[in-house]
Amino acid sequence: MITTDSIIKRVLLLLLLCVPAAIAHSANRLDGVRIWAAPESTRVVFDLRQPPQYSHFTLTNPYRLVVDLSGTSTAMDLSKIENNSKLVKKVRISQPPKKGTLRLVIDLVKPVKANLFALTPTAPYGNRLVVDLDGGGPDKPVVKAQSVPELRDVIVAIDAGHGGDDPGSIGPKGTYEKKVVLQIAKKVEAKINATPGMKAVMTRSGDYFVNLNKRSEIARTSKADLLVSIHADAFTSPQPQGASVWVLSMRRANSEIGRWLEQKEKHSELLGGAGEIIQNADNEQYLAMTLLDMSMDRSMAISHNIAGDVLLNLGKVTKLHKHQPEAASFAVLKSPDIPSILVETGFISNHKEERLLTQREHQNNIANAVHKGILRYFETNPPANTLLANRGTLSHKVEKGESLSVIAHRYQVSVSSIKKANNLKSNTVRIGQKLVIPRA
Template identity: 50%
Template sequence: MKSILAFFCVLFSVSAWSNQLESIRVWPSPDNTRIVLDMGSAPAYDYFLLNDPHRLVVDLNQTQNRVSFAAIGNNSELITKIRDSKPPAAGSFRLVFELKAAVKPVVFPLAPAGDYGHRLVIDLPYEDQSRAPQQVVRQATPVGQKEIVVAIDPGHGGEDPGAIGPKKNREKHITLAISRRLAELINKEPGMRAVLTRTGDYFVNLNQRSEIARKAKADLLLSIHADSVANSGPRGASVWVLSSNRANREMAGWLEKQERQSELLGGVGEVISQADGNPYLTRTFLDLSMDRSRADSYAISEHILSAMGKVVRLHKSKPEHASLAVLKSPDIPSLLIEAGFISNPQEEQLLLTAAHQQKVAQAVFGGVKSYYRQNPPSGTMVASQSVSQAARQHTVRTGESLSLIAQRYGVSVSRLKGHNQLQSDVVKVGQILDIPSS
């Protein structure tokens, strides 16, 4: 009798709680907060808003809670408290998010992908978009004083981890680390300024990434990634530019389909890139790439590859074309840099080290700088510098050593090396050296 009773109890609990709330993750970003509910199975849910004070109430039908509210990491400025409340029906679970301001939530379920199981995603966009730190208003600057603005896009973030290495390291952290180092180098360079499309571990959709670059009036957009393939062999860095091989209408149809998927995924990442080519690149740059020349992107990518080739292993020594991208006239030259293969065990390890991240950042910076020094956009500080710079170049002749040239211009060898990003003291006849001001 006792065992029969126990049996019935088990049956009852299974039918009453066919689902479980397993964890709650909160991802604040500069313009929204994303809440992700990890569920045991596909959620059946309802939600509504309350005022005075502002609250979002989410009912999870037939769900058992396994979350300890005290343990939720919540650093969103919007959500003041996450708690439960009396459910409307037995067996369901009511979640209450206490909010600082009114919101228009976007709530949608996500099917299992990558490391994640079933999820319910709640996006809370901030009303006041002026909070976004990247929306810098640039004042009119006198001709010859304009900065070259480089938008740096750390791939993935938040709910979208990007590729995951054999040791479970996530691409999103590596891309952000390299991007920050690159931004620091650019910001130290007179006449140049960096803008990051994300500054922390949160999800930014591809439209927002483009929008941030456009608002900052970026001259260049660099999207930083780490490659991944099923086979652990391939390694090395590569640079992608847009290709113009296919028809726009073909592209548009494809993108429409992919866009929804990527928005839902909370990132685009590798799920979609399994399709063909490099759709991440495609989507990020579609909007950006309508007016200006793709040739710029190609030229810049050659400078970057040549700088990178001196310090890190290259996967491909020529810029690669994303096969799916159809962008007739890009309005911001845009490149995607794969810093290496996170799927390769040695390279995964390497990509985690500060020294290697710095090497990559330094090389990308060197390439960008050398391109703009040769092709400064008119009206920029770099353009006015390069006029006076012309007289400060030296073409190496037979019999000249680095120390001889340094001596002649009254600068130290190390300064001359650093200025020209030289890895050794060896110079070749015909090589052009920039002479730093003494």
Template identity: 50%
Template sequence: MKLTSRFFIRLVFLSALLMQGFFTIATATAAPTNQLNALRTWPSPNNTRVVLEFLHKPSYKIHYLKYPDRLVIDLESTSMAVDLSKIKHTGPLVNNLRESASKSKNSYRVVVDLNKASQAKIFVLPKAKPYGHRLVVDLPHNQLSTETEIKPKQPAQGRNIIIAIDAGHGGDDPGALGRYSYEKKITLQIAKRLLKKINHQVGMSAFLIREGDYFVGLHQRTAIARKGEADFLVSIHADGFTSARPRGASVLVLSKRRATTEQGRWMENNEAHSELIGGAGKMMQGSSNLPYLQKMVLDMSMGNSMAVGYKVGYRVVQELKKVTPLHQAAPVHASLAVLKSPDIPSILVEAGFITNRTEERLLNQAAHQNKITNAVFNGIYKHFAQSPPQNTLFAQKKRVIKHTVRSGESLSILAERYSVSLNSLKTYNNLSSSSLLVDQVLNIPPNYKLAIPPEPPKQFVRTQQPPRVHRVTRGEALSVIAAEYNTTTETLKTFNHLRSTSLRVGQKINIPGSYVKTPVVRAASVHKVGRGEALSVIADQYGTTTDTLKSFN
């Protein structure tokens, strides 16, 4: 027994030695098992994301170095298929990305040279189309870059209604994939068009939550909207599906219930995934741990924003119906984090299916993007024109004006003066006929037409005036006569050899011949350019200037 056990111990010891030797040899000779295939940087205003893409799930270690600040990433058993020197556009924080001597033969070392110390948030993402396994390094800029200041333009009277526009996805999160395009690009293009459209509307202004190709966490998106004091948040997306068949646009609104449709549920799951990509890694927390009163207040304001969200969503669906097929004929209820801002009503617009061939082509076209943009704008605009938030210019314009009819005023004159239709004026005042009585009081309906129409080009007609003779009547001064003939007192004095400006009744005043420039208000017309026609020639023909034509067109 004693002998046997000693032998056994020796055997174990020997085999341990052998095994150790074997493994030493194995690690020294085996090729690296993983490969770094790509490295991307996504600088955003507040943070720089560095994404390393691998063949397999990466195994890594990091540490920081000071003087200068560096982040060192050691990748175990990894070979290199990227030229780090070719990586540009690293943003304000990352100075350089380079390879460095690693401690062991098979590991690979990436050094991130920083302009300022930054504590990275690092996480691994599984393979997801179009990317492989990823190591995501989020480097916050801290005080380095001044936060993007959102200062919507505000008129002195009623304030503007502020719309936060959120372009879905971005950076290493491409969103849904079409055959040749990514959702993140289309969402940003439509968002930018909507921004322009809203900012062109008097009484409204907008800002973008994501301005470039970088990812913004879902909760951060609503935080940015809140910081910009948005009255409303619209998130722009394009749908994707596993088959090419589904098509059409839809609008999603927040619901406290679970998603009411399959699509809503799918969106929820998809968004959870997107949130992981965003690095926050946590879903909207339940409010069960909030004190009772606080929870109730939250629920109440949530109720109000949800109601507004639904109303706007409904209007946007009605508008989208005019320009594109619908995937869902009514707003879809979903419990999405991007919509879950308790104080800002919001909707999520799915502009169409990028996975549908026809719609992918359309979604990439400027003309179609404009149609979607206009539909979204009209839906939002119509809601706020009817139910404007307090203290806004829209609220001021909505106030009913009372008008007391004076002699000579007709219904059509008043309709034109207040920019309302004749019919709306009649129905608003329950009038059966168009005849008005002096001192009759009319209610002028709210005027939604706040947009300033482009001014027609100013046109002048030059007419030649022959010399004439003017006979002075009682009380007429030389300055009055000068004004009547579009000339000056001085000109008349010299032309008539007058020593003073005093005149007598019946005196003859010679009026010199002149060119008179009279402005003509002509309806804007369309001119078809002929061969070899210059803009200056056309301008002359219509009595306008090249500059006017340039800005007008």
């Protein structure tokens, strides 16, 4: 006999069995969408409460990328998303293929190569689905073969740290490292480009993330003679202050701040996304480990010399954290064929230096110091077949503590040749005096 109580119990049991299925059906939620535009690519980031279960496909006429998120809902108004991409027209919600699926459509300007991957929570972000869209670069110009090598500029790749999803360190008043270092990097770029015989290449020119391996690849593709990465330091306490210059160490950093910075770089990669490992199609780029070691040794020696010149000039415009180049294992410095330095412009975690780093005059002073240090090295050691190497003479302004013998040693020329080039009757020089330095 079926009683009223038994019917009620069965109904409740059925409801209880259905509840988990209903919850699982829409357990996830889309809380945010961010679009980061680079010159030839765009990254779209979907912020989710749970790890995403997703699938995707492309459509043409018009070009679209469709992303289906299983068991996901949203209350967002996607029409209000900030978008400055040259590849993405808009992101919108479309009719789902089945109940409980959130269908997102990225309307595209042209065909793109899409790479989708999920990222686990990394403060300050939670679960994310990242969509990298590559629109391809402009066609490379055809270079005609020449029997005599044409004189070229010294190429300096300038890398503004962090960007996009990765804010870098954040100061006590909320200043983002990624913002101030881009401002300083652009000032260095302008000064390099205003120097005859030199040319700058930026690894990023806006607020977007570039994988650390990709930064070195941009420098290599540009045939850079030097890679300079611009950052702002931070530490767990507000006391440390001062600028520093870092070079590559093949071992772990031996200072507490160095270890902190190495850990920060790993965090940067997690924030920016699991970018691809650069693979060079030419398997014989480095024919043997011996050549690779020689290349690395040469690059590290040059890097250390340039770091010293940059530090010397930074010390004239700001407090220094250390007066000698420091060493740590940073991925952005590990390109074996390109001399590379990392400039920490100051401690953004220090109240005073956070304020200074946002001031245009201080940024300009820092940029001037970096530029002077780079120029000083390459004027003294110009690469072959460059315009700097073929200038007849150099000019040197005498600074405090310098003598003719010190200046001669720096430029690897004799005292007598400097005296002859400047018609000097004695070895006495004065501060501020401009000397012509003959080529060795």
